[in-house]
Amino acid sequence: xxxxxxxxxxxxxxxxxxxxxxxxxxxxxxxxxxxxxxxxxxxxxxxxxxxxxxxxxxxxxxxxxxxxxxxxxxxxxxxxxxxxxxxxxxxxxxxxxxxxxxxxxxxxxxxxxxxxxxxxxxxxxxxxxxxxxxxxxxxxxxxxxxxxxxxxxxxxxxxxxxxxxxxxxxxxxxxxxxxxxxxxxxxxxxxxxxxxxxxxxxxxxxxxxxxxxxxxxxxxxxxxxxxxxxxxxxxxxxxxxxxxxxxxxxxxxxxxxxxxxxxxxxxxxxxxxxxxxxxxxxxxxxxxxxxxxxxxxxxxxxxxxxxxxxxxxxxxxxxxxxxxxxx
Amino acid sequence: xxxxxxxxxxxxxxxxxxxxxxxxxxxxxxxxxxxxxxxxxxxxxxxxxxxxxxxxxxxxxxxxxxxxxxxxxxxxxxxxxxxxxxxxxxxxxxxxxxxxxxxxxxxxxxxxxxxxxxxxxxxxxxxxxxxxxxxxxxxxxxxxxxxxxxxxxxxxxxxxxxxxxxxxxxxxxxxxxxxxxxxxxxxxxxxxxxxxxxxxxxxxxxxxxxxxxxxxxxxxxxxxxxxxxxxxxxxxxxxxxxxxxxxxxxxxxxxxxx
Numbered sequence: 001x002x003x004x005x006x007x008x009x010x011x012x013x014x015x016x017x018x019x020x021x022x023x024x025x026x027x028x029x030x031x032x033x034x035x036x037x038x039x040x041x042x043x044x045x046x047x048x049x050x051x052x053x054x055x056x057x058x059x060x061x062x063x064x065x066x067x068x069x070x071x072x073x074x075x076x077x078x079x080x081x082x083x084x085x086x087x088x089x090x091x092x093x094x095x096x097x098x099x100x101x102x103x104x105x106x107x108x109x110x111x112x113x114x115x116x117x118x119x120x121x122x123x124x125x126x127x128x129x130x131x132x133x134x135x136x137x138x139x140x141x142x143x144x145x146x147x148x149x150x151x152x153x154x155x156x157x158x159x160x161x162x163x164x165x166x167x168x169x170x171x172x173x174x175x176x177x178x179x180x181x182x183x184x185x186x187x188x189x190x191x192x193x194x195x196x197x198x199x200x201x202x203x204x205x206x207x208x209x210x211x212x213x214x215x216x217x218x219x220x221x222x223x224x225x226x227x228x229x230x231x232x233x234x235x236x237x238x239x240x241x242x243x244x245x246x247x248x249x250x251x252x253x254x255x256x257x258x259x260x261x262x263x264x265x266x267x268x269x270x271x272x273x274x275x276x277x278x279x280x281x282x283x284x285x286x287x288x289x290x291x292x293x294x295x296x297x298x299x300x301x302x303x304x305x306x307x308x309x310x311x312x313x314x315x316x317x318x319x320x321x322x323x324x325x326x327x
Numbered sequence: 328x329x330x331x332x333x334x335x336x337x338x339x340x341x342x343x344x345x346x347x348x349x350x351x352x353x354x355x356x357x358x359x360x361x362x363x364x365x366x367x368x369x370x371x372x373x374x375x376x377x378x379x380x381x382x383x384x385x386x387x388x389x390x391x392x393x394x395x396x397x398x399x400x401x402x403x404x405x406x407x408x409x410x411x412x413x414x415x416x417x418x419x420x421x422x423x424x425x426x427x428x429x430x431x432x433x434x435x436x437x438x439x440x441x442x443x444x445x446x447x448x449x450x451x452x453x454x455x456x457x458x459x460x461x462x463x464x465x466x467x468x469x470x471x472x473x474x475x476x477x478x479x480x481x482x483x484x485x486x487x488x489x490x491x492x493x494x495x496x497x498x499x500x501x502x503x504x505x506x507x508x509x510x511x512x513x514x515x516x517x518x519x520x521x522x523x524x525x526x527x528x529x530x531x532x533x534x535x536x537x538x539x540x541x542x543x544x545x546x547x548x549x550x551x552x553x554x555x556x557x558x559x560x561x562x563x564x565x566x567x568x569x570x571x572x573x574x575x576x577x578x579x580x581x582x583x584x585x
Binding site for chain 2: 057071089120205207208209210211212213216217218221225226230232318321322323
């Protein structure tokens with residue numbers, strides 16, 4: 001590591017005297033070490049969370065007398081519990097949220113990036129960023145106090161017209177449904193998806209937009225030809241961010257749903273629960289086996305999130321050479 | 328197919344700044360017209376007014392008249408989108424759509440025009456790639472990304488994309504400035520072949536290129552920074568490069584400034 005001070009009297013024939021023995025500058029080594037350390041740290045944290053969840057989950061899993069994957073009921077004190085209803089409620093409310101939020105978010109992002117006059121775009125972008133930072137408990141309270149009243153007629157209307165589809169069937173007499181939960185989640189994740197999509201759409205090289213316009217594309221055709229395909233990986237990443245937030249949302253869901261442990265094909269009927277809301281609502285009251293069961297359900301949520309993200313990565317990687325990353 | 332362009336009294340403004348002043352010219356069909364001049368003299372800006380691409384830049388507007396075979400380009404009921412389907416453009420840097428295959432790049436303009444039939448698309452894609460002298464190099468990998476080609480191939484892909492919609496006029500904004508000499512030669516050969524069918528206008532910084540490919544040359548100049556660019560002289564290329572009428576043209580061509 002020792003460096004020889006350059007001898008100013010004699011012309012130095014030895015180049016690179018500031019290099020260490022291994023031929024890599026000290027600054028580069030520090031930087032490489034610290035960035036690699038950060039990368040490893042993330043992996044260690046992930047593994048630690050997984051291990052913790054697994055170890056704490058084992059007691060309840062071994063004492064459970066029902067099939068943990070297919071049982072809908074959640075009664076760990078009597079060793080009769082499973083995650084089927086929770087997984088169903090979590091996935092259904094999140095999917096409803098994505099179906100409602102993603103198209104609107106893309107629309108907002110496109111309006112800000114390509115349609116709105118500059119001054120309006122700046123204000124809108126600022127408002128969207130602000131909304132993305134609103135704590136979820138606010139959304140939950142709003143969903144409970146305001147939305148629940150006003151969404152019931154809409155749910156009745158959907159039930160009247162589309163009740164023949166099982167998803168919208170059943171009898172609607174309360175807004176404490178998975179549909180309402182999905183709507184609140186949609187509003188919650190809308191700003192973050194819109195904000196990320198906007199950034200992505202602004203990254204589209206001007207040259208590609210001009211190429212489309214010069215072919216005689218209208219503005220919408222230009223967006224379809226140049227902007228959306230280029231932004232596709234970004235749209236998927238933004239959706240995953242939103243989905244992550246929706247899957248793990250606790251307070252808003254806990255406030256809205258009237259928990260019940262049953263898989264109900266209708267998203268408009270009262271009931272249903274999610275992993276996160278169930279953990280929050282029951283952690284205080286349940287005994288030791290129960291806590292272990294709740295942690296087991298947390299482990300399942302952890303795995304679902306991992307799988308969804310890996311799936312999204314795979315979708316993005318599948319068309320990597322067409323991503324425009326090299327252009 | 329090729330059409331004559333008449334420009335009279337054309338001024339181009341960016342906001343309140345006048346970028347190009349009072350251009351009058353006639354561009355003959357089935358010919359190559361080269362625009363030369365120092366950087367910032369407004370030749371690219373003027374080129375963009377010939378298919379209204381300058382309107383993409385906020386604040387840009389024109390005064391004056393441009394007609395293509397007598398039809399006013401800036402008439403009240405003229406849709407800029409329709410203009411650009413008639414007057415195609417190739418840009419300075421090759422800009423194939425990175426998310427599309429070679430095939431889809433060429434077909435992009437056709438699909439915008441509502442051509443959906445596979446057999447029809449196949450035919451036009453092949454003709455256009457042959458027209459851009461790229462077919463033999465890519466015929467076995469039409470489904471590969473267009474962005475994976477070399478710079479010169481990408482530019483020829485962009486030419487294929489532009490001619491696939493059969494425009495009347497083809498505008499080229501320094502099409503070879505990002506390419507090596509061999510790729511440049513390939514594009515120049517292409518231009519010579521394309522003028523059989525199209526009216527071609529090319530902006531270039533390379534005077535040898537202007538001398539090689541064009542029938543007519545127009546010299547633009549600028550009096551100083553902040554002043555508008557002007558058309559100084561326009562004449563048949565051989566005359567321009569041997570006995571120009573203007574002193575400024577001679578100085579520029581002989582390399583005494585700019």
